[in-house]
Amino acid sequence: MNSAVILKQVPDTEALIKVKPDGTGIVKEGVKFVINPYDEFGVEEALKKKEAAGSGEVTIVSIGPDRSVESIRTALAMGADKGVLLKIGEDEYSDALATAKALAEELKGKDYKIIFCGKQAIDDDMAQIGPMVAELMGLPCVTVVTKVDVSGDKAVCSREIEGGKEIVEVALPAVISCQKGLNEPRYASLPGIMKAKKKPLDIKDTKLDAPKATIDKWENPPQRAAGRIIEGDDAAAKAAALVKALRQEAKVI
Amino acid sequence: MANLLVDIRDQQFNLYEMLDLEGLTKYPKFGDYSKDMFDMVLSEAEKMAVNVIFPSNAEGDKEGCSYANGKVTVPKSFEDVYKKFIEGGWITISDDAEVGGQGFPEVINAATKELFGAANFAFIMYPGLAHGAAKLVEIYGTDEQKRTYMDKMYSGQWGGTMCLTEPGAGSDVGALKTSAKPTGDGKYKITGTKIFISAGDHELTENIIHPVLARIEGAPAGTKGISIFLVPKYRVNSDGSVGDFNDVNTGNVEHKMGIKGNATCTLNFGDKDDCIGELLGDEGTGMRVMFNMMNEARLGVGLQGLAHSTAAYLHAVDYAKTRLQGSDLANFRNPEAPRVSIINHPDIRRMLLWMKSQVEGLRALMYFVAYAIDMSHSVEDQVEKDRWHGYVELLTPICKAWGSDMGFRVTEYAIQVYGGYGFTSEYPVEQFMRDCKIASIYEGTNGIQAMDLVARKLGQNKGMNFINFITLMTETVSKNQPDGALKDAVAEFEKAKNAMADIGGFFAQCGASGKFLVPIGNAYQFLELMSTVTLGFFLLWQGAIAEKKLVAIKKEKGVKDDDWVAVAALYKDSKDAAYYQGKVAAAKFYGAYILPHVEAMAASIKKEDMSIMEIAESAFASS
Ligand SMILES: Cc1cc2nc3c(=O)[nH]c(=O)nc-3n(C[C@H](O)[C@H](O)[C@H](O)COP(=O)(O)OP(=O)(O)OC[C@H]3O[C@@H](n4cnc5c(N)ncnc54)[C@H](O)[C@@H]3O)c2cc1C
Numbered sequence: 001m002n003s004a005v006i007l008k009q010v011p012d013t014e015a016l017i018k019v020k021p022d023g024t025g026i027v028k029e030g031v032k033f034v035i036n037p038y039d040e041f042g043v044e045e046a047l048k049k050k051e052a053a054g055s056g057e058v059t060i061v062s063i064g065p066d067r068s069v070e071s072i073r074t075a076l077a078m079g080a081d082k083g084v085l086l087k088i089g090e091d092e093y094s095d096a097l098a099t100a101k102a103l104a105e106e107l108k109g110k111d112y113k114i115i116f117c118g119k120q121a122i123d124d125d126m127a128q129i130g131p132m133v134a135e136l137m138g139l140p141c142v143t144v145v146t147k148v149d150v151s152g153d154k155a156v157c158s159r160e161i162e163g164g165k166e167i168v169e170v171a172l173p174a175v176i177s178c179q180k181g182l183n184e185p186r187y188a189s190l191p192g193i194m195k196a197k198k199k200p201l202d203i204k205d206t207k208l209d210a211p212k213a214t215i216d217k218w219e220n221p222p223q224r225a226a227g228r229i230i231e232g233d234d235a236a237a238k239a240a241a242l243v244k245a246l247r248q249e250a251k252v253i
Numbered sequence: 254m255a256n257l258l259v260d261i262r263d264q265q266f267n268l269y270e271m272l273d274l275e276g277l278t279k280y281p282k283f284g285d286y287s288k289d290m291f292d293m294v295l296s297e298a299e300k301m302a303v304n305v306i307f308p309s310n311a312e313g314d315k316e317g318c319s320y321a322n323g324k325v326t327v328p329k330s331f332e333d334v335y336k337k338f339i340e341g342g343w344i345t346i347s348d349d350a351e352v353g354g355q356g357f358p359e360v361i362n363a364a365t366k367e368l369f370g371a372a373n374f375a376f377i378m379y380p381g382l383a384h385g386a387a388k389l390v391e392i393y394g395t396d397e398q399k400r401t402y403m404d405k406m407y408s409g410q411w412g413g414t415m416c417l418t419e420p421g422a423g424s425d426v427g428a429l430k431t432s433a434k435p436t437g438d439g440k441y442k443i444t445g446t447k448i449f450i451s452a453g454d455h456e457l458t459e460n461i462i463h464p465v466l467a468r469i470e471g472a473p474a475g476t477k478g479i480s481i482f483l484v485p486k487y488r489v490n491s492d493g494s495v496g497d498f499n500d501v502n503t504g505n506v507e508h509k510m511g512i513k514g515n516a517t518c519t520l521n522f523g524d525k526d527d528c529i530g531e532l533l534g535d536e537g538t539g540m541r542v543m544f545n546m547m548n549e550a551r552l553g554v555g556l557q558g559l560a561h562s563t564a565a566y567l568h569a570v571d572y573a574k575t576r577l578q579g580s581d582l583a584n585f586r587n588p589e590a591p592r593v594s595i596i597n598h599p600d601i602r603r604m605l606l607w608m609k610s611q612v613e614g615l616r617a618l619m620y621f622v623a624y625a626i627d628m629s630h631s632v633e634d635q636v637e638k639d640r641w642h643g644y645v646e647l648l649t650p651i652c653k654a655w656g657s658d659m660g661f662r663v664t665e666y667a668i669q670v671y672g673g674y675g676f677t678s679e680y681p682v683e684q685f686m687r688d689c690k691i692a693s694i695y696e697g698t699n700g701i702q703a704m705d706l707v708a709r710k711l712g713q714n715k716g717m718n719f720i721n722f723i724t725l726m727t728e729t730v731s732k733n734q735p736d737g738a739l740k741d742a743v744a745e746f747e748k749a750k751n752a753m754a755d756i757g758g759f760f761a762q763c764g765a766s767g768k769f770l771v772p773i774g775n776a777y778q779f780l781e782l783m784s785t786v787t788l789g790f791f792l793l794w795q796g797a798i799a800e801k802k803l804v805a806i807k808k809e810k811g812v813k814d815d816d817w818v819a820v821a822a823l824y825k826d827s828k829d830a831a832y833y834q835g836k837v838a839a840a841k842f843y844g845a846y847i848l849p850h851v852e853a854m855a856a857s858i859k860k861e862d863m864s865i866m867e868i869a870e871s872a873f874a875s876s
Contacts, residue, residue: 014256029829032261070289074296077293187297187337189340189341189342190342190346196293197285197287197290
């Protein structure tokens, strides 16, 4: 079973993010970049499905600057078969639609039975790429998926909804966006890393369409004010002071 | 999870800015490798260490190992961790492809071992000992022994140990009594008791292969009569599968201060006179064969000291930034002044900077020695080969003894930084200290290492290894020309280095004039002296590189040194600038506070004081 995984390289969740003083973006110096964690679920699921089917290829497709190659190689080391990087400049930005168009262009005309992607990228949290790619390719799309069972030309997926789960049957080919809980991504093994070097990785210079939505400015969320400890001689006095503060200062009761 | 185990930026600095790791790929041995592969390996090793192995550390300590009805149980969580570790192929990271290894440089191996050791040393000993034992089979085994044992050990399917110690044979291995009786078919019956055997019994693997030092009946006393045997826990069937029990009986597991997750076992071989072993290598060469494993293990124990100390240091820094206590020194008269984090207090900074300089000095030393192994395997020219190999020989006892002794002291400082909380088992630092202590004892106590340094290593290769190392120090420091902030440190280093060279000559004279007790009685003092100079060298080398880069960053960003607001902002905003400033500070501190001790140490040695021998045994204590 052939499948593709759309993968984005993002700053490590542990990285301390600093906004540039002029608000045009984030400081990238010293920041470690990793595979978007939700995309990692996609890689793992694609590998599992290939292993279960006993044949097929997993292709990784990414848009990003040169450094994204590291993340594609990591996915190849996990076991994916080939990679494509649609290369753009380090600070070249476009919006989700332009990005999805370039991806759909790359993905179309191949026989991918499932195109996996993360439910969202943890850097800009847009959650748009999967559905947009599906729409542009005329494919069905199931989002926020925690389980995928493939049988023949359809797949039964569980997806998270408020207070429960929804079971969806979808005709393949389809786009599936992955949520935590779907699987536990494997680590790249040393033999995997050795093999990854020899796997094909195609780097294509890419020009994205001009964005329809632009980012004006980046800024930090306002600093949280320090907490306050209510003073008082005993519990009753403290409770009275608390009620007073909630009513008169915070005006919430 | 955040990585409080190893400073990855410092790892990168060692590999790419101090050592020329990429340069290794010019040699045929490493021609197939590249920087992106090294980085990927280190990044995966970090994930494995932080996310998979470290969570088992405290748990393994609490659970420990137990023994009942002849069976040893290791911490439950180790099973899954072991499986993942094996699946990753980490055992054979730097072994040759012909034996199923990945062929990475030793220095990459050292960097990953530091990560794994910091994450859980008690755990990592299981695959580590299997590797060391398999290496013996690789070097000395017959093809049949390799197929029977080595392959399965390298793949992690079977475990391994090293069996030297007996109740009457600790430091003096030559006194061992375990015996081997030929059975006539080329094999031997082994009888005897080995104690303190790490990873001696467990069920992480379906079989365990013990390399056992023993004396063939009738062989001479002392080390010359010792041979080494491969003794499996379960015999191996002709098709390679696990067969009958081989009469290797576990008598006990030790209850210990640290590395509690590793089973330290008493093993009784041949209780029913039915324990069969095969000779490995030639008769009477047991010590020589085992020394291969011991050299690897000694560097490994040095890395253990580094591993616990780096984890302790990073935890201490993290704690010191968050624990609020006391007010800023500037406000000491004002009881209402806001509480500050303890990292603001000078005494905490003193401890942290001391720890930083020790940890980073040790890291540079360990990685340098691993790199020297790689270079000795890579260069063609025999003189060059010998030079690199000479560094490894000379510095191995320093890695082992200083890594473990300083590593331990760093873990102890970490507890001090935490205050009372550090003393409790709610926080991880006391475990780091307990786990670290064994490192100065096993693999030849540090006292034995000091004697190895003074009596063997200094004079080895007609003293050329020592001289080459002094030359390397001199050339490297003058090539990197530290100046500015490091000027004084360089001056202190020169004095310390000369004092060290002087004692080298002094010991040679003592030897020539029959005053053997002077070098032997001062062996540890000399190890201390030489280690102090060695770490000073590495810190200065690193500090010089860092200083140049820091100056360049300041220039690029237009930050002037006297504009302290801009300088402070630079260290806050630029990770690289802050990192390099830290390197310079560690070198400067070491030059000011540690290196000046060296001349005093040398003066003490030259006094030829013999108090230690003069004092009567009956005078040590009155009861
Ligand atoms: C947790 C643990 C794990 C171990 N794992 C293994 C293992 O896997 N395999 C194995 O074979 N062994 C192992 N050992 C044994 C270890 O290597 C020995 O404990 C060590 O070699 C010291 O021997 P000993 O304990 O008999 O001490 P002793 O030899 O009795 O030494 C006691 C003290 O005397 C000093 N001393 C002894 N002889 C001399 C001398 N000639 N000159 C100067 N000083 C001297 C020592 O430095 C030490 O300070 C382990 C021990 C422990 C505690």
